[in-house]
Amino acid sequence: MASARVVQPAxxxxxxxxxxxxxxxxxxxYIGYAVLIFVAFIEITPFALTIANSFKCDPxxxxxxxxxxxxxxxxxxxxxRDETGAVVGRLPATAQVNxxxxxxxxxxxxxxxxxxxxxxxxxxxxxxYAVGITILRLIFDSMAGYSLARLxxxxxxxxxxxxxxxxxxxxxxxxxxxxxxxxxxxLLNTFTGYFLVLGADAFGILxxxxxxxxxxxxxxxxxxxxxxxxxxxxxxxxxxxxTPALVALTIFSFQGQWNNFMxxxxxxxxxESMYNLPLGLNQLRGSGQDIQFDLVLAGSVIxxxxxxxxxxxxxxxxxxxxxxxxxxx
Amino acid sequence: MAAAxxxxxxxxxxxxxxxxxxxKMQEAISGYGFVLPxxxxxxxxxxxxxxxxxxxxxxxxxxxxxxxxxxxYEFIGLENYQRLLVEGRRVDDFYNALKNTxxxxxxxxxxxxxxxxVLAVIVNQKWLKGRGFFRTAFxxxxxxxSIVVSMIFLFLFSNTGPVNGAIRALFPQYTPISWxxxxxxxxxxxxGIFGITEASAPVLGxxxxxxxxxxxxxxGPSVAMFTIMLLAIWTTIGTMMVVYLAALxxxxxxxxxxxxxxxxxxxxxxxxxTLPLLRPTTFFVVTLGLIGTFQxxxxxxxxxxxxxxxxxxxxxxxxxxxxxGAISDPQMGRATAAAITLFIIIFLATILQRRLTGGDRPVD
Numbered sequence: 001m002a003s004a005r006v007v008q009p010a011x012x013x014x015x016x017x018x019x020x021x022x023x024x025x026x027x028x029x030y031i032g033y034a035v036l037i038f039v040a041f042i043e044i045t046p047f048a049l050t051i052a053n054s055f056k057c058d059p060x061x062x063x064x065x066x067x068x069x070x071x072x073x074x075x076x077x078x079x080x081r082d083e084t085g086a087v088v089g090r091l092p093a094t095a096q097v098n099x100x101x102x103x104x105x106x107x108x109x110x111x112x113x114x115x116x117x118x119x120x121x122x123x124x125x126x127x128x129y130a131v132g133i134t135i136l137r138l139i140f141d142s143m144a145g146y147s148l149a150r151l152x153x154x155x156x157x158x159x160x161x162x163x164x165x166x167x168x169x170x171x172x173x174x175x176x177x178x179x180x181x182x183x184x185x186x187l188l189n190t191f192t193g194y195f196l197v198l199g200a201d202a203f204g205i206l207x208x209x210x211x212x213x214x215x216x217x218x219x220x221x222x223x224x225x226x227x228x229x230x231x232x233x234x235x236x237x238x239x240x241x242x243t244p245a246l247v248a249l250t251i252f253s254f255q256g257q258w259n260n261f262m263x264x265x266x267x268x269x270x271x272e273s274m275y276n277l278p279l280g281l282n283q284l285r286g287s288g289q290d291i292q293f294d295l296v297l298a299g300s301v302i303x304x305x306x307x308x309x310x311x312x313x314x315x316x317x318x319x320x321x322x323x324x325x326x327x328x329x
Numbered sequence: 330m331a332a333a334x335x336x337x338x339x340x341x342x343x344x345x346x347x348x349x350x351x352x353k354m355q356e357a358i359s360g361y362g363f364v365l366p367x368x369x370x371x372x373x374x375x376x377x378x379x380x381x382x383x384x385x386x387x388x389x390x391x392x393x394x395x396x397x398x399x400x401x402y403e404f405i406g407l408e409n410y411q412r413l414l415v416e417g418r419r420v421d422d423f424y425n426a427l428k429n430t431x432x433x434x435x436x437x438x439x440x441x442x443x444x445x446x447v448l449a450v451i452v453n454q455k456w457l458k459g460r461g462f463f464r465t466a467f468x469x470x471x472x473x474x475s476i477v478v479s480m481i482f483l484f485l486f487s488n489t490g491p492v493n494g495a496i497r498a499l500f501p502q503y504t505p506i507s508w509x510x511x512x513x514x515x516x517x518x519x520x521g522i523f524g525i526t527e528a529s530a531p532v533l534g535x536x537x538x539x540x541x542x543x544x545x546x547x548x549g550p551s552v553a554m555f556t557i558m559l560l561a562i563w564t565t566i567g568t569m570m571v572v573y574l575a576a577l578x579x580x581x582x583x584x585x586x587x588x589x590x591x592x593x594x595x596x597x598x599x600x601x602x603t604l605p606l607l608r609p610t611t612f613f614v615v616t617l618g619l620i621g622t623f624q625x626x627x628x629x630x631x632x633x634x635x636x637x638x639x640x641x642x643x644x645x646x647x648x649x650x651x652x653x654g655a656i657s658d659p660q661m662g663r664a665t666a667a668a669i670t671l672f673i674i675i676f677l678a679t680i681l682q683r684r685l686t687g688g689d690r691p692v693d
């Protein structure tokens with residue numbers, strides 16, 4: 001017994017260097033870690049630099065984009081003023097940055113928040129669009145998915161195939177006709193138009209249908225025997241059982257709408273007061289070559305922050321949602 | 330059926346078939362009622378627009394003349410398609426956009442798929458510590474808006490930006506380039522290293538296919554487009570990695586144990602077992618990738634300038650540009666024709682890749 005225990009590890013691990021294959025096998029974890037750390041660095045650094053530079057005055061962003069450690073004094077004034085308080089120039093980069101450290105300013109943020117209050121309006125619109133469409137989809141997609149999965153009616157299969165067909169229509173094809181139709185209906189640049197166009201989606205219906213097919217149906221049958229109204233049964237009994245799928249649907253549609261650019265461009269793109277944050281951010285960039293990076297980077301941070309907070313709080317569900325749809329797909 | 334049966338069983342009436350019929354009817358009514366709101370939206374804002382697009386692609390409507398007015402447009406048959414694809418003022422625009430898009434797709438899809446698979450395999454290793462951290466780090470970029478990512482890249486790759494700074498720190502002799510303003514073809518540069526230029530191989534410059542010279546077709550993506558490709562890969566690998574990781578974790582460990590008993594090496598196990606079992610996932614990831622990249626729009630919209638408009642023009646952006654870009658000369662009809670053509674191209678590409686990868690069925 002004792003000798004076997006001594007011999008076994010020796011067999012598993014022959015002396016180092018005796019066999020090139022063993023050497024490679026031993027090196028693999030180190031190579032693996034090196035690859036992962038390198039990629040993680042590539043994926044994270046841009047965000048770190050964006051946050052750091054959003055707290056600099058624009059001359060410093062251009063001259064020293066790599067310095068990332070904020071040190072006091074905080075709240076530097078980006079304008080250089082004379083004795084009377086009149087602005088005579090911008091704070092030179094070397095006055096704000098010292099090697100890897102810099103004195104942070106909120107100048108970029110102050111500007112985008114004071115500029116005619118456009119940004120708060122865009123943020124408000126984005127919340128309304130994202131929350132409204134998520135709620136509509138939770139109701140409509142799950143109802144349709146449930147019906148396709150569980151209820152028998154003539155044409156059920158046909159609707160399912162139509163759904164698969166709709167899933168294949170590229171968004172680009174819809175761009176112009178949707179614009180024309182909304183224009184004809186007088187719904188361009190309205191909340192109604194936005195909610196109507198995006199209030200249900202084929203992907204969400206499919207997600208819900210597949211979920212309802214994966215859970216047993218006895219409970220609703222029992223409820224329907226009792227003569228309960230099917231709609232009440234659905235919202236009281238069926239929907240609470242579908243929580244995992246509803247969470248996935250919530251995350252997909254909220255994230256999709258928070259970041260939606262192309263649909264917003266078509267539906268509300270001709271009225272600045274109806275913009276969402278992605279459209280607004282594009283507006284901040286301006287059309288010229290001369291980009292005000294202090295505004296653009298501050299706007300980027302503001303646009304991303306709410307989504308990032310939601311992501312870190314509900315991280316598990318994000319990953320599960322993607323895995324779920326990937327495995328089903 | 331079961332619901333109808335049990336409902337009927339409760340009714341102890343002589344006429345059971347009538348009750349069963351009523352229950353069936355009620356179920357059907359509920360069935361239609363439940364799908365109604367969602368399918369009205371899909372019908373009006375997904376299917377009808379497709380029909381409308383097909384319809385207007387056969388007209389000469391310019392998008393400005395009011396539709397209600399007399400003679401707003403005329404039917405011109407397939408003339409828009411012919412003008413766009415065969416002969417007309419915009420032919421070279423379309424094929425230039427198609428060339429850019431195809432280079433974009435061919436550069437992004439294989440790269441992001443292979444990188445995602447490699448990362449997923451490493452993250453799935455038993456010895457790995459900090460799995461959650463790596464998964465979060467890789468996934469995070471994909472939750473941000475395409476516009477934010479475009480702004481970040483605009484900053485990173487600007488003339489004085491951190492990327493040029495980093496390259497310069499590593500290679501002091503490097504002269505900074507304006508990545509997003511550079512129209513040089515990447516493949517042209519590579520060919521140039523081997524001494525192949527337009528002057529040295531005049532046949533390439535003289536041969537024209539679809540109004541674009543062979544030399545131009547071989548340009549590869551421009552440096553500006555290449556930067557946008559990096560952006561797409563950078564954003565997407567995390568999502569694709571999470572999909573692969575879920576599939577890897579779904580492979581039962583007995584499969585590997587059996588292989589270990591047979592004395593297979595890790596590489597043999599990967600080639601012979603893991604990869605074939607992942608085939609449906611690969612099909613899914615590649616299909617998603619194809620559909621997404623063929624329609625590249627947001628990033629182009631934000632990052633193109635007058636200077637790089639031609640070298641970063643994608644088909645999806647051309648559709649927008651034809652319809653809304655040229656204020657003096659909008660061409661709704663031709664724009665919808667371009668959109669429908671893109672639809673057909675994406676459809677064919679998906680079928681082709683299904684044939685090439687052997688579809689979504691796993692092999693044993």
